[in-house]
Amino acid sequence: MSDESFINYCKKTSPTDTARWESFKEENFHNKELVESARVVFVELFNAMAIADMTEQETRLRNRLDFVEQAPVVQMPVYEDKKLKKRFSILLKFTAAVLLLVSGYFIIDNNKVNSKKENLKSFVAANGERKNFQLPDGSIVTLNAGSKMTINDSYGISTRDIFLEGEAFFDVKHNKQLPFIVHTSAMDIKALGTSFNVKAYPCEKLTEASLVKGLVEVTLKDEKNRKVLLHPNEKIEWVNSNDEAAAQKPDEKKILIDNLVQSLTKTDAGDVKEIAWMENKLVFTDEPLEDIAISLERWYGVKIEFANDAIRQYRFTGVYEKEELATVLSFLKESKNFNYEIIPGGTLTYKLYE
Helix, strand or coil: CCCHHHHHHHHCCCHHHHHHHHHHHHHCHHHHHHHHHHHHHHHHHHHHHHHHHHHHHHHHHHHHHHCCCCCCCCCCCCCCCHHHHHHHHHHHHHHHHHHHHHHHHHHHHHHHHHHHCCCEEEEEECCCCCEEEECCCCCEEEECCCEEEEEECCECCCEEEEEEEEEEEEECCCCCCCCEEEECCCEEEEECCCEEEEEECCCCCEEEEEEEECCEEEEEHHHCCEEEEECCCEEEEEECCCCHHHHCCHHHHHHHHHCCEEECCECCCCCEHHHHHHHCEEEEEEEEHHHHHHHHHHHHCCEEEECCHHHHCCEEEEEEECCCHHHHHHHHHHHCCCEEEEECCCCCEEEEEC
16 A cells, blocks of 8 residues: 555556556456455545545634624613613614624624634645645645645635645546636636646746646636636646746747647657656656756756756757666766766755766
């Protein structure tokens, strides 16, 4: 149950691993029951975690509701004088009206304060690691290295909003009443029940949404909230507004506008580049080494430096599956004239030079 391939099989996030374990059960009939029992335990474990998380959120909600106290009841003195009684009756009604208005103001103001203090829950995958999460609504998220995802207390109750910095694959639980929305700096991706990948690293120039199955609606924030529908095996890329280099290249942005929806990239071996990381694969398709270095830093949790700018523009194409960083660099430098040295420290640094 600690095997990543088996976890993918249980969650049905990898067709390759699913086929592998189904084949294993057929070829090893005497272990079929054991595999199936382990799968059931895995599913029950994650369901239990989801239920526990939901119970915690419900308890917090009840506590907030119980905190609102009722207005105190004030006993007014009784007067025998009818005129005086009438005056006090009018005064009492006026006072009640004022108290009602004031109470209403404080309740509204208190709700505003409570909303501002709404608890946030973050999920983080540091460089060199990936993590799987099951959200309270049953949706499953795989967070890539160097990524952060945030939800609030209302998730699964009144909203299903995700705030993402980095890359994640979402297998969304269908819920027509609560749309599933992933918010990034450049675009929002809305889905009802589907599987898709979002890549939105703040340090990179492009934000990318790739659809595997289902249907999603992408809202481009810099294009006056223009909405674009994505169908299976389609993706959309957009230049981040905080990328200064991209802002100085309006022609590049125009190309993206003219070709908003593209097909997913497939290698000769059939790997889909946009979600290859889910299969523990690094895929490069005619990419400069400076972009590849960013992926390698996140993937292996290291730092990569360049001795000169010429090396940055070397371009590579390749697929690497569960390879050590030294092996990847060795393959790369075989086709281009560069070398590297390792500089020890708090963070292991690889310095590339000609």
